[in-house]
Amino acid sequence: MTLLFKNATILAMDKTHGTTPFSGDLLVEGDSIAAVDRDLAAPADARVVDATGRLIMPGLINAHLHSSETFFKGRYQGTPLEVWMLYSYPILMKGPIPKRLLYLRSLLTAMESLKAGVTTLVDDFFDPPDFDIARLTRVFDAYDDAGIRANISHCVIDRHVFDTMPYLREIMPAALQDEVDGPSITVADYMAYCADVFGSQHGRADRLGFMVSASAPQRCSVEMMQACVNLARDKGVPYHTHVLETKTQAVTGPEFYGRSLIRYMKDIGVLTANTTIAHSIWVSDADMAMMREAGCSVAHNAVSNLKLGSGIAPVRRLLDAGVHVGLGTDGLSSNDTARIFDVMRFAALLHDIAAPDTERWVTAAEVLRSATIGGARTAMLDAVTGSLEVGKRADLIMLDITGYDYMPMNRLDHHLVYCENGSNIRLVMVNGQVVVEDNRLTTIDEAEIFAELRELLPAYLAEHEELERLNARFEPYMREMYRRATIQDIGMNRYQGDLPLWPGVNRREG
Template sequence: MRLLFRNATILSMNKTHGATPFTGDLLVEGDRISAIGTDLPLPPDTRLIDASGRLIMPGLVNAHLHSSETFFKGRYQGTPLEIWMLYSYPILMNDPISERLLYLRSLLTAMESLKAGVTTLVDDFFDPPGFEAGRLKRVYDAYDHAGIRANVSHCVIDKHVFDTMPYLREIMPADLQAEVEGPSITTADYMAYCRDIFSSQHGRAGRLGFMVSASAPQRCSVELMQACVELAQDKYVPYHTHVLETKTQAVTGPEFYGKSLIRYMHDLGLLTPNTTIAHSIWVSDDDMALMGAAGCSVAHNAVSNLKLGSGIAPVRRLLDAGVHVGLGTDGLSSNDTARIFDVMRFAALLHDIAAPDTDGWMTAAEVLRSATIEGARTAMLDEVTGSLEIGKRADLIMLDISGYDYMPMNRLDHHLVYCENGSNIRMVVVNGEITVEDGRLLTANEAEIFAELRELLPAYMSEHAELEKLNARFEPYMREMYRRATIQDIGMNRYQGDLPLWRGANH
């Protein structure tokens, strides 16, 4: 397929132009951008698109997402991470979700993402309790069908849940502890599984990849994490993990290892240019220096961090330390949408209250970089996507900039970050193929998929509701663990506000 966008406003996000727009033409041939200039000739068999009054920019990158949560959108509120996980990732589980619903859930995630202008997503997939290549293939089938670019993992945990958080073993009654089995996967098993997926799915359709994901340093053995990092480096893919999302986790490091979780990772050789850390809220100055020196990346999930009450990440200091920062939605249960435009606006506004020194506030241009080329860097795809450059894959979105959100036009990067919500998207192109045009998804029949979901989901959601009741028995003890951790003075604060850390006469 050839596409020639004529007379567009172009936001390339490359090293030359950055977030400064210019007017020109852009030619797509096959899966790549072949020319950017003015008055480009129209090759034979090329679709000419009049882009006057339109903006062409790189497709957005969602640097951290869990498709496993998509069916729980809008379900939970008022729960911190450790309590929320009790229901969204239950300790006591049913049988795995059916393969058909697994496929539809992944497809729905991709469909919503594409219509929101996300051309690349990083899916830190979780499918307890087993690791079956055939089931992960269904996720790849869905992303292939939708036409999106994706890095997919299968997140691994090999420690017992009660050994991943402080105080739980002493707080949790013995009879409840006895009900919960620990993970059965070994390092050798997970390595064999990863190599199987690398050989069968990695590189599929020219836009689907596999990455290695050990859930978090407190949830995984040293042997497993080191093997994961070694494999990620060998395959030149990310080592994707979660670190210091909550104050509980900030307490966990010193309680378990006598040091912060970042220092623990550093001492184990787990901080590398391949390492992408989701969240990174409760990091110290020492932590950030280690991360920057190692060339690590962070997936900043501004909306999810707020909804779960996790805190405000020190993004300016992470950037100043040399850490690459992309933007993620996190799962669609802890965020509730796949819209990176929402995350952009929150990220731009949230950090203005971090300090009164305006020189430290995130600029709109920096936010755009995090949503595009830096997001691609967190996925180790910055040589492939994230900017509009000749030879790169044609992953782009076209927006109408003639309406309310851009009237009057003052400064384009400000309009994109503070005004845009995705409603002005007119076209989405991934790998040279048009996936969305004029609000319509071209790669899947939305009406048919929604109809099937309406038929299949009630039974599944009813089963999950029963599972929530079963797991609710653990909540009082999880809340006590959470309370004990959060009332500790650890020498830093990532909350914002004037409420005491804990309210109530007994505390």
């Protein structure tokens, strides 16, 4: 396709312009941006779009998402991560989701993302208990059909769930422990599986890639993590993991390893420039210094962290330390939407309560960078997408900036972060293909997909409700583990407010 946007307001997010908008034209030829300038002549075969009163900006990057949760949107509240996972990722299961629903779940994730202006997503896919390339291929199929750009993992865990959190073995009744099997995957098996995926799916459609994901340092063996990092380096892809999302995890490091989880990762050689850490809430100054030295990245999930009560990440200090920061929704059960515009607004507002020094507040410009070129860096795709530059792939969105959210227009980056929610999107392009126009997906029949979901989901959700009842037996012990970890004084605080940590237990400030 050749497409020329004429008379647009352009937010390039490149090194020359940053978040400063300018007027001009943008030419797309094939899958890439061919020119960004004033008064460009239209090639003979070009479709010309009058972009007067429209903003052209890079498509948004969702730096951390779990499509495995999409069917549980709006289902849970009032549960911290460790309890919530009992239901969203049941430790007792009756088998994997059927392949057709697996495809539809991934497709629905991509559809909602594209209509929200997300052109690239990082899906930390989880599909216990087995590693079946035919099933992962269905995820790639869905993202291929939708037309989105994606990094897709198949997250691995090789430690027993009761050995991934402190105190559980002593708290959990033996009879319940006996009901739960441990993972059976070996390092050799996972490496062989990854080799097959890299050989058959990586680079598919020139916009879908495979990344390596060991779930978390406390959930995986040293041998598994080291093998994953070495593979990620060899393939030039991210090593995607979860670190210090909750206070429980902050307690886990000293309890299990006698040091913070970041120090542990550094000591075993898995804190690298390829490492992207989801969350990074309960990190210390010493942790952040190690992260800066390693050149690693963080996917900040402001909305999910609030819903699960995990705490507030020290984003100002992460940015000041030179850590690359992107924005993620997290799964659509702990966030409940795929809208990065929502995450942008929360990320911009949330950190204003961290300290009264306004010079230290996170700015709208910094949030915009995290949602675009910064997010692309966390996915190791910043040479491909995240900014509007000649030679980069044409991943962009066009917004109407003549309506309520921009009347009057004061400062564009502020309007995008504090006012926009995606409702002004008029066109979305990925890899040079128009995938959304006038609020309609061009690649998928939405009505047909929704009709099939309405037919298939009631039985699936009824079965999941049975699993919830089965797993609810573990909740009192998970909550006691959570309580014990929460009341520990670890020398830092990532909660806000004036309530005690627990009845009768004072909170540590600072």
